[in-house]
Amino acid sequence: MTATMSQVGGIVRRKEDPALIQGRGVYVDDIKLNGELTAAFVRSPFARARITSIDTSAALAIPGVRAVYTIEDVRSLGPLLAQIPIGKLRPLLADGVVNHVGEAVAMVVAENRYQAQDAAEAVLVEYDQLPASVGLKFSATDEVKIHDDLDSNILHTWVSHDWWPGVFELEDHRPAIAAAKERDDVVIVSQEMVNQRLIPVAIEPRAVLADWSHGYDRVTLYTSSQIPHAVAGAIAKTFGLPVNGVHVIAPEVGGGFGCKLNVYPDEVLVCFASHKLEAPVRWTETRREAGYSTIHGRGWIGTATITGTRDGEILGYELDALADMGAYSQNFTVAIPVLGLYVASGQYNIPLAWSVKCVATNTQTTDAYRGAGRPEAAYYLERAIDMFATEIGMHPGDVRKKNFFKKEDFPATVPIGLTMDSGDYVTNLDKLLESSDYAGLKAMQTQARSEGRYVGVGLSTYVEVCGFGPSILAEFGFGWDGYGLPSSFSGSGLVRINPDGSATVFIGTGPSGQGHETTWAQIVSDRLGIAMEMIRVAHGDTTDSPMGIGTFGSRSAAVDGAATYEAAEKVRSKASELVAHMLEASAEDVRFADGGAHIVGTPGHKVTWAEIAEVAYKPHKGPEGMEAGLEAHAVFSPGNATWPFGSHIAVVEVDVETGNVDILRYLAMDDCGNVINPMIVDGQLHGGIAQGIGQALFEEAVYDENGNLLSGSLVDYPLPTASDLPMFELDRTVTPTDVNPLGVKGIGEAGTIGSAQTLVNAVVDALSPLGVKHIDMPMRPKKVWQAIQDAQEA
Amino acid sequence: MxxxxxxxxxxxxxxxxxxxxxxxxxxxxxxxxxxxxxxxxxxxxxxxxxxxxxxxxxxxxxxxxxxxxxxxxxxGMAKGDELHPVQEGFWERHGLQCGYCTPGMIMSGAALIAANPSPTEDEIRHGIEGNLCRCTGYHNIVKSIEYAAAKMRGETPPPADWEEVSA
Incomplete structure (x- = not known):
């Protein structure tokens, strides 16, 4: 066997890949249990209606059908639990009314999928259609109030100076901004912009499989989830079990992007059915169904306003927006905009006045989609800054730099009272402007224009926030208390040296392609000198793993990675004592490398990890009085979030005859602090940027005025394909954080947060000679063409 | 039936x-x-x-x-312990993240190279546009297929991004 020694910062091929490239990876739908049954759902055709009757008799008569459940069967379990229970919680099945197209009304369980589907079609549901409230501006008027038991469709309003009463006493910047607007020497730019609703589309549809073991008083739930422990908590709380009575296994997860960061009614319902029917019960969503059964993201409309001087000083940034919550609140729904508020003023030391109203509509629930609030915030801010730069005729880089927090300002406190850990924004942006030859790109644009071609150069910077801390945030909802697990968003890692000298690392994350098995093995290999091949990383199993928060918000490396680092340090400390005893030396002189340990200065004086392990597990061979065994668990609770940042440039060419946008180049200069595996970090950026480009150019969840989802399949929800995208030109600056011992910040969402507005800035730059000032996303050819026509007419 | x-x-x-x-x-x-x-x-x-x-x-x-x-x-792609060059390419060039689209992507990549042993970047991009990946932005998938095509031609694959950086 090869022995790959890894250091943090090194490139190693992924441990995950051999199974996945040979088709041997196991996803939920690949698991088969004896005697399993299959579920199918009866779904509402209406956006809002009263259910007058449900007749299940014809369905129950179909051979192989074992049960048809409605709310009458499951009402006693209560609604679906949510971590942030603001708004109307989702009933497990529609309770008297339906509030969005595709809402589950009944669940059929049968012996195979064909019987289940036939039976679902045979359930007769009668409805009295009610007026629906669709469209953010309309819903915000309360003309059609969706829920009888709520005062308004507006569920909550997040305001920058009053977002966490009692913790932050903040100045309201709005009066000062209003005063600035009265000055003679200011320029005001203001634009209403849509940050459209998106469907996450993990390529693996969600799948669940429950197996209730009556004799063991335990239910095992296989689910394609980013948050297995939270799901276990929710199932336990719903059924009145201790959490150790629920064993959740998230095996390979085929993409998440936030849509598997949720607790879903189907997860509860298959457990219920498995309990009732005394058989395993499975459900796998179809792609079309996913538009109804898995959360959507984004969905904002807002007006961004910048007030500033002609020499580029920004005197105020205002955003007044509506954010679409959908009909029911699930996991974080109403809290998503607050993640945008965290980065509302971006990298800028400027006055801020931000107000986002969370509006219920008769549509599918929205929640976290890659970036979750932060892409929206970055989009409005960075579009507005670009408009401001254009208006005053200043270099878009210079305007940004003039208003940046400077390196010496860190740790820097932002207008909403939080403190950013570290940053060097000017260096980062300058490096990109130089490496991209920005001036050369603009010269190329001028040349192209002289040839009648419309080339644009778009710039955006961004700041992200990840690895939420400190622990006190748990009292503000940053924990899994809603699922019966009082907790903060800490990280956990357990490092076990087995008696043969191999290591098993148990972590609390829920990866869906981020390469945690590789990255975490690197952290442990780096600390303990154990070969990568001798380290196995286990995750996604609530019985194996220590309590874990899951994978979302670019948190895993900065929080759980740090915990694993600390657990490895504990193992190293004890192992040093063992080696000192074995080699008759001082523990301070023990060094770990190359599959074992030696004494500093005498590399030949060494022992292997197998030899160390034997002494650990045979206490009579070890130091007197030392506890046998060799493993350690650590929980890392960060004292602050981390704040990555970066700068992106897109170069596009627009065909003004067709409106088609061609991406000529895409360059990014990101800073996520220290890097554990550059190959994996770059891969995260590639995918993140592609999703931002997808929002900018192609993707949109479209509802008609009656609340029908018009873009529920991949035919009418276009994702970027290989031929739509360029090679990405990535580089980085490295500004470590002191929030965690690894100095890492997080990279999962950075690409998405930085990219959508970069594309829009580029397209608007391309079309500026034609008078185009803004185009809402997605910038599909027809919309771009129309924007050109409108600008020409105006 | x-x-x-x-x-x-x-x-x-x-x-x-x-x-x-x-x-x-x-x-x-x-x-x-x-x-x-x-x-x-x-x-x-x-x-x-x-x-x-x-x-x-x-x-x-x-x-x-x-x-x-x-x-x-x-x-059926690997022969015992020996990976098919396209599988090897995906491993060597980080052509996958969650792995869900990967089997289909590898099958398309292999068919593409069989029909065109020396595909350009553009030909690869068009050749796999019927396969969607949500994780990688396709960057490393293209690199993986370039790697495999070179191997199958008996040539040294082009360097990885990170090898170019360190050179």
Whole structure:
């Protein structure tokens, strides 16, 4: 066997890949249990209606059908639990009314999928259609109030100076901004912009499989989830079990992007059915169904306003927006905009006045989609800054730099009272402007224009926030208390040296392609000198793993990675004592490398990890009085979030005859602090940027005025394909954080947060000679063409 | 209905409902779960297999339509411990993250190289546009297929991004 020694910062091929490239990876739908049954759902055709009757008799008569459940069967379990229970919680099945197209009304369980589907079609549901409230501006008027038991469709309003009463006493910047607007020497730019609703589309549809073991008083739930422990908590709380009575296994997860960061009614319902029917019960969503059964993201409309001087000083940034919550609140729904508020003023030391109203509509629930609030915030801010730069005729880089927090300002406190850990924004942006030859790109644009071609150069910077801390945030909802697990968003890692000298690392994350098995093995290999091949990383199993928060918000490396680092340090400390005893030396002189340990200065004086392990597990061979065994668990609770940042440039060419946008180049200069595996970090950026480009150019969840989802399949929800995208030109600056011992910040969402507005800035730059000032996303050819026509007419 | 075909070199027989899709036959009757299902509209390509050497989306073909065909799935690509060069390329060039689209992407990549041993970047991008990946932005998938094509031509693959950086 090869022995790959890894250091943090090194490139190693992924441990995950051999199974996945040979088709041997196991996803939920690949698991088969004896005697399993299959579920199918009866779904509402209406956006809002009263259910007058449900007749299940014809369905129950179909051979192989074992049960048809409605709310009458499951009402006693209560609604679906949510971590942030603001708004109307989702009933497990529609309770008297339906509030969005595709809402589950009944669940059929049968012996195979064909019987289940036939039976679902045979359930007769009668409805009295009610007026629906669709469209953010309309819903915000309360003309059609969706829920009888709520005062308004507006569920909550997040305001920058009053977002966490009692913790932050903040100045309201709005009066000062209003005063600035009265000055003679200011320029005001203001634009209403849509940050459209998106469907996450993990390529693996969600799948669940429950197996209730009556004799063991335990239910095992296989689910394609980013948050297995939270799901276990929710199932336990719903059924009145201790959490150790629920064993959740998230095996390979085929993409998440936030849509598997949720607790879903189907997860509860298959457990219920498995309990009732005394058989395993499975459900796998179809792609079309996913538009109804898995959360959507984004969905904002807002007006961004910048007030500033002609020499580029920004005197105020205002955003007044509506954010679409959908009909029911699930996991974080109403809290998503607050993640945008965290980065509302971006990298800028400027006055801020931000107000986002969370509006219920008769549509599918929205929640976290890659970036979750932060892409929206970055989009409005960075579009507005670009408009401001254009208006005053200043270099878009210079305007940004003039208003940046400077390196010496860190740790820097932002207008909403939080403190950013570290940053060097000017260096980062300058490096990109130089490496991209920005001036050369603009010269190329001028040349192209002289040839009648419309080339644009778009710039955006961004700041992200990840690895939420400190622990006190748990009292503000940053924990899994809603699922019966009082907790903060800490990280956990357990490092076990087995008696043969191999290591098993148990972590609390829920990866869906981020390469945690590789990255975490690197952290442990780096600390303990154990070969990568001798380290196995286990995750996604609530019985194996220590309590874990899951994978979302670019948190895993900065929080759980740090915990694993600390657990490895504990193992190293004890192992040093063992080696000192074995080699008759001082523990301070023990060094770990190359599959074992030696004494500093005498590399030949060494022992292997197998030899160390034997002494650990045979206490009579070890130091007197030392506890046998060799493993350690650590929980890392960060004292602050981390704040990555970066700068992106897109170069596009627009065909003004067709409106088609061609991406000529895409360059990014990101800073996520220290890097554990550059190959994996770059891969995260590639995918993140592609999703931002997808929002900018192609993707949109479209509802008609009656609340029908018009873009529920991949035919009418276009994702970027290989031929739509360029090679990405990535580089980085490295500004470590002191929030965690690894100095890492997080990279999962950075690409998405930085990219959508970069594309829009580029397209608007391309079309500026034609008078185009803004185009809402997605910038599909027809919309771009129309924007050109409108600008020409105006 | 009775159906028989060759899958990964082995003759298999089945008795299926007429509406059984080829992908369901492969996954459920043959327990070859490396072929995945990502949509029902033949857009995502996660279910791509080779049918008589052609890359084919097995979710849009009935099992009975494959009567007598020679099918290759992802499980048949490696020869014992020796990976197919496209599989090797995906590992060497970080061509996958969650791995869900990967089997279909590898099958399309292999068919592409078989038809065009020296594809340009543009030809690769167009050749795999029927396979959707949500994780990688396709950057490293293109690099993976370039790697494999070079290996299969007996050439040294182009350096990885990170090798260029360190050089």
């Amino acid at each position: 009775k159906v028989s075909m060759t899958v990964n070199g082995r003759l298999v027989n089945g008795d299926v409902e007429p509406r059984t899709l080829l992908v369901h036959f492969i996954r459920e009757e043959l327990a070859l779960t490396g072929t995945h299902i990502g949509c029902e509209t033949s857009y995502c390509g996660a279910c791509t297999v080779h049918v008589d050497g052609e890359a084919t989306k097995s979710c849009t073909m009935l099992a009975v339509q494959a009567e007598g065909a020679d099918i290759m799935t992802i499980e």
